[in-house]
Amino acid sequence: MPPNPGEAMSARRLYPPQWRLACATLEAVLRAGAAADHRLHAAFREQRNMGSRDRAAVTALVYGVLRDLRRLQRIAGCSDANALCALQALESGYADVPHLAALGFAGAEAMAHRLRVFDPAALTPAERYNVPDAIYAYWQAELGADAAAALAQDLQRQAPVDLRVNALRATREQAQRALAASGLAAMPTPYAPLGLRLHRRVSLTALTAYRDGWIEPQDEGSQLLALLVAARPGERIVDYCAGAGGKTLALAAQMQDRGTLVAMDIDVGRLERLKPRLQRAGVRIVSLLPVDAAQVRVADFDAVLVDAPCSGTGTWRRQPEARLKALDLDALARQQYEILARAARLVRPGGRLVYATCSLLRAENDAVVERFCARHPDFLEEDAGAVLAAQGIALPGRRLRLYPHVHGTDGFFGACLRRR
Numbered sequence: 316m317p318p319n320p321g322e323a324m325s326a327r328r329l330y331p332p333q334w335r336l337a338c339a340t341l342e343a344v345l346r347a348g349a350a351a352d353h354r355l356h357a358a359f360r361e362q363r364n365m366g367s368r369d370r371a372a373v374t375a376l377v378y379g380v381l382r383d384l385r386r387l388q389r390i391a392g393c394s395d396a397n398a399l400c401a402l403q404a405l406e407s408g409y410a411d412v413p414h415l416a417a418l419g420f421a422g423a424e425a426m427a428h429r430l431r432v433f434d435p436a437a438l439t440p441a442e443r444y445n446v447p448d449a450i451y452a453y454w455q456a457e458l459g460a461d462a463a464a465a466l467a468q469d470l471q472r473q474a475p476v477d478l479r480v481n482a483l484r485a486t487r488e489q490a491q492r493a494l495a496a497s498g499l500a501a502m503p504t505p506y507a508p509l510g511l512r513l514h515r516r517v518s519l520t521a522l523t524a525y526r527d528g529w530i531e532p533q534d535e536g537s538q539l540l541a542l543l544v545a546a547r548p549g550e551r552i553v554d555y556c557a558g559a560g561g562k563t564l565a566l567a568a569q570m571q572d573r574g575t576l577v578a579m580d581i582d583v584g585r586l587e588r589l590k591p592r593l594q595r596a597g598v599r600i601v602s603l604l605p606v607d608a609a610q611v612r613v614a615d616f617d618a619v620l621v622d623a624p625c626s627g628t629g630t631w632r633r634q635p636e637a638r639l640k641a642l643d644l645d646a647l648a649r650q651q652y653e654i655l656a657r658a659a660r661l662v663r664p665g666g667r668l669v670y671a672t673c674s675l676l677r678a679e680n681d682a683v684v685e686r687f688c689a690r691h692p693d694f695l696e697e698d699a700g701a702v703l704a705a706q707g708i709a710l711p712g713r714r715l716r717l718y719p720h721v722h723g724t725d726g727f728f729g730a731c732l733r734r735r
């Protein structure tokens with residue numbers, strides 16, 4: 316925060332098109348539930364005259380508000396997008412009061428005053444860390460006050476850019492050298508053997524290593540979930556909720572592009588987005604099929620991964636607006652159980668079933684696995700930590716639980732089951 320908000324004469328210049336686009340985007344996210352990144356991508360594509368600085372300023376304003384929404388709403392006393400953008404601009408030094416007034420925002424002086432007199436001690440921890448009250452109370456009860464605060468604080472931060480090196484094209488060291496040649500320092504991730512981490516955002520599509528299929532953006536935690544499948548070359552595997560295929564690509568690389576890999580999803584539009592990624596990665600073993608396609612036989616696969624749709628609480632670093640979604644946890648858990656039970660039919664006797672989410676809520680994780688095991692005595696749970704240990708990864712625990720404040724990854728959950 317500038318020392319005296321509203322009088323920061325050194326304020327960076329915020330141009331009218333940047334201000335208008337930031338306010339309009341925020342309005343769409345808050346009122347219509349739009350996804351901020353989609354909205355911004357579409358706007359930047361349309362407004363070709365916006366350069367990288369414009370885009371960076373708009374993105375910083377919109378995400379700055381979304382990461383800190385509850386605190387800013389308390390200060391503003393309202394949820395008006397312009398008021399919230401103005402507060403963010405004042406605090407981050409993007410604009411001062413005269414500048415905001417020149418941009419046409421009439422409440423600039425009032426917002427600067429509110430900022431000056433606001434007492435941060437008036438905030439509850441849930442407001443300070445921008446978490447819905449019910450979820451914060453749940454984390455406090457489950458993890459304890461200190462861990463809940465550490466988790467919530469980390470979920471407010473910006474995530475690093477994690478990459479998975481495509482072992483079909485390059486080793487981690489080769490990819491690291493290629494990125495260094497493009498001026499990017501990439502550090503090996505602590506747990507995932509093919510992960511690299513960048514600490515600044517770059518346009519990946521401009522990189523030769525990306526265009527040549529050596530690297531794919533993928534959070535380290537998501538890479539670890541794919542490793543729970545322990546896929547081997549020549550196996551028959553289904554990625555039951557493949558979406559745009561982040562984990563399908565990781566599985567294909569584990570399988571050295573040998574065997575059968577079926578990527579399914581209820582939303583075939585998402586699967587379409589996988590096609591160019593498969594081509595870039597040099598993967599040929601993947602068939603894209605709608606969920607429960609007739610040609611997929613039951614009890615015919617060595618392993619099935621269920622990366623279930625969920626609340627996404629573990630990914631709030633990347634999608635801060637996901638906190639705004641009203642959650643019906645009972646309905647989500649029912650859907651997750653049903654998907655897991657349908658997918659389980661495909662597993663052959665002796666085969667593996669992996670249940671994964673990017674949720675940090677027991678109702679979507681342990682409770683679903685326990686309900687499934689209680690109703691499917693032909694499946695036994697195995698030790699997820701042992702599955703990873705067999706691949707040289709030290710993350711002990713019967714179920715994989717990844718937290719940003721502990722592991723530096725997004726939040727994830729994974730459980731390993733085997734059919735008798």
Ligand SMILES: C[S@@+](CC[C@H](N)C(=O)[O-])C[C@H]1O[C@@H](n2cnc3c(N)ncnc32)[C@H](O)[C@@H]1O
Nearest residue numbers: 556557558560561562580581582606622623624
């Ligand atoms: C967490 S996302 C998958 C992300 C993907 N595995 C990845 O790594 O990029 C969950 C996916 O489940 C899909 N889905 C929702 N309901 C489903 C169902 N009944 N059967 C199969 N897939 C479903 C959604 O369309 C969504 O793509």
